[in-house]
Amino acid sequence: MNKIWIYMICIGIINSFIFSRLQELNKVIITESAKGVDFTISLIGIMALWMGIMNIAKESGLVDLIGKWLEPVIKFLFPNIVKSKEAVSYILMNMSLNMLGASNGATAFGLKAMEKMQQINPNKTSASSDMIMFLVINMSSIQLVPITVLKIRLDEGSVNPSEIIFTTLFATAISTLVGIVSCKLMERSS
Structure with missing residues (x-):
């Protein structure tokens, strides 16, 4: 992933040189980095x-x-x-925060859940089916209240930032269901 980011940054800088857009590049770097910091602080x-x-x-x-x-x-x-109460409790906390749209806060619990699952994983060199299922559910994650998206919509002046809640709930429920079914089918076939 780091290599991808480095390539994207280098391509952007090289293109700004080639097309004489250095001033625009500098302006974007300054304004967007400030926006990123403001957004992060507002989510704290x-x-x-x-x-x-x-x-x-x-x-x-x-x-x-x-x-x-x-x-x-x-x-x-x-x-x-x-059998691992700790892994289950971390999974529940991670899923709860993801459902509430606080995925940034859920990350710490997700990492702890994976750590606990790795401890009981018999094959330490590959992920267990439970770890894969958790990752799929974590990535698709049903969103009851997408807090981060609502915050972005509010900041950008949306008249009704919460109008996306039902659509988001429907889309994420379907993606989670498809992910679970896919994992269970792949488990059976292996």
């Missing part, structure tokens, strides 16, 4: 709130309670990790 509050709520939920035992309710679903999706 939202991310801190949800990370705090999820840590409180974990410490209070709420995540374990939700895990018990969702045990049949978790057993179906991740049949080999049910």
Whole structure:
């Protein structure tokens, strides 16, 4: 991935030299980097709130309670990790934050979940089917409230930033369902 970014940056710089657009390049670098910093800072509050709520939920035992309710679903999706309570709780926290649209906050819990799944993975050189399923669900991720997108739409002056919620929910539910079915079919064929 780093190589791709380096190539894209080099191509952009070379093109700005070739087409005499150096001043435009400098202007874009300055304005867009400032926008990136502003956007990141504006998300800190939202991310801190949800990370705090999820840590409180974990410490209070709420995540374990939700895990018990969702045990049949978790057993179906991740049949080999049910024994690892820590992996299940990190998966639940990651999925919850992703559903609320706080995917930046979910990353830390996703990494912890993968770490716990790797500990119980019998083949340390390749990903287990549970790890692959988690990655697919994480990438497709049902979005109940796409906080980041709503924030971007609000910042850009949208009259009704929340009008995309139903469409986003429908599209992400379908993509998640297709991902789960694909993983289960691939599991059976291997």
